[in-house]
Amino acid sequence: MIKKAVRMKLYPGFKEEYARRHNELWPEMRQMLNDHGAISYSIFLDPETDYLFGYLEIEDEVKWAETADTTINRKWWDFMADVMETNSDNSPVAVDLEQVFEL
Incomplete structure (x- = not known):
């Protein structure tokens, strides 16, 4: 198992909408993941x-990287682009975080 952490940025005032969309995650998105x-x-x-x-x-890691090129993931990025910081292709602006401790 590989552990990953990432930081993204939500637009102010969109906490409830962001949570709602994730709580209603599309079945095909869940399956792709x-x-x-x-x-x-x-x-x-x-x-x-x-x-x-x-x-x-x-x-x-290789299998995970392939998620970016799936049709459903691109659709999800488009769906989420109005509530969070994104790149020009609507992918989230994301910073990989480095693990510095584990108990």
Whole structure:
């Protein structure tokens, strides 16, 4: 199992909408994540800064990287682009975080 962490940025005032969309995650998106080796995926919000912290456990880096090129993932990015910072292709602006401790 590979542990990954990423930081993203939510636009101010969109906490409830962001959570609602994820609570109603499309079945085909959930299936794609499973098919590409996502063991678990959690997202946390710092309400003071609107930074999102994503924590993932995946099976394989190469398999996981392929998620970016799936049609359903691109559709999801487009769907989420109005509530968070994105790149020109609507992918989230994301910073990989470095693990510095584990108990």
